[in-house]
Amino acid sequence: MQVTVDLVVLTIREGALCALLISRGIAPYRGRLALPGGFVLDDEDLMDAATRELAEETGVGTAAGHLEQLATYGEPRRDPRGRVITVAYLALVPDLPAPLAGSDASAASWVPLPVDGLAFDHDRILRDGVERARAKLEYTSLAAAFCPAEFTIAELRAVYEAVWGVSLDPRNFHRKVTTTEGFVRSTGRRVMRDRGRPAELFTRGTASVLYPPMLRPATAAD
Amino acid sequence: MQVTVDLVVLTIREGALCALLISRGIAPYRGRLALPGGFVLDDEDLMDAATRELAEETGVGTAAGHLEQLATYGEPRRDPRGRVITVAYLALVPDLPAPLAGSDASAASWVPLPVDGLAFDHDRILRDGVERARAKLEYTSLAAAFCPAEFTIAELRAVYEAVWGVSLDPRNFHRKVTTTEGFVRSTGRRVMRDRGRPAELFTRGTASVLYPPMLRPATAAD
DNA sequence: CCAAAAGTGTTAGTGCTACACCCATGG
């Protein structure tokens, strides 16, 4: 039985939730989009394999973003070449200025969601990954994994709005984030982003679980 | 690479959270307690393998309880016999009057938690399973999977108290459960359990996600 | 001065906690 890892790598680009996808150069599913991934080496831990693939595809270390196991998919005929089980990982990374340099990355690109028609059972895996990300923004501080090391409250709000597909009240969002213990930490510095009053710059706080959680409005959309 | 499924099977017995464990008859870890599990067959889906193992060990179908994928563990040296990856599943089942009849089940028994010193990395897997169960009681109606088809509110409360290791106010718990849309459905019948006023009998409702969620008191204990 | 974005104050409503209180049964 063969074992692979596949990656659902998400980021926010220009206000839209995007996934990192590769265009397959060989059969099966030649020319179709697919999740990046590859075989687990003989003496390699699963998480190490995922970290390696992430670095190869994005040039990003796990330090900047977030990487966690998503689920394992093992339906007997999911790969026409034979019995292959895949352990899917979910990565949340900041919008990378780096040009996706790397060996396997030649055909990799950021695709705005939703997307359909991926190879294998990757539609399902991607959907599960997005659903996990949506759920985790509610009760963890993971939204900050989409942001650079320093960010404004408006940028953090844009993450929630892109992932959840809703718009949030800027005033209440600001209060909620800044008063929730350990979510963000002020640097004291300010920055001009666009028009209007300069915004304060924040860094990630120490809390990983938010209490009370962020509340997702009832209106779910895509 | 070999692939197994291992099961974290939890139930409530006499007010205590218990896990189904087997005593290993062969090396490695001979005589040690371990999670039930076994190899995935060549043409078998992972979930099917888990369902099969659950039936073999407990004689229970998935209909009565609940079965979901937990996580996958693949550290290279987790099994001294070679590279074995295991996909762990979490099962929540009612207290079974049936005597655990089955082929592999000769050495299976319910062990009250916490327990330590299991074979392989099963301590870790069991801990992750219990943690998942604790978390899911908060925002899903899964607590009812621990109960028989018909149950009283007090029995449902005993599930929360056993899994969370806390005591809950019976009055507020009753109101919360009965007013949360779709959690439980009254049968109209009553039953005498012990002393005191007869309690109403309920069945599982149609909701799987609870909104608003049950709140776990801040005091965490084991 | 005006538009735009950042950030603060206030009010009404919802849900939770704590606990007083009533209900229905066995002994």
Added chain:
DNA sequence: CCATGGGTGTAGCACTAACACTTTTGG
């Protein structure tokens, strides 16, 4: 009648949603 557990009512507190309002910048 009393003990015991089932179930309802209610006051105070925490948090949220909605929105008026002030602050700080560029044009």
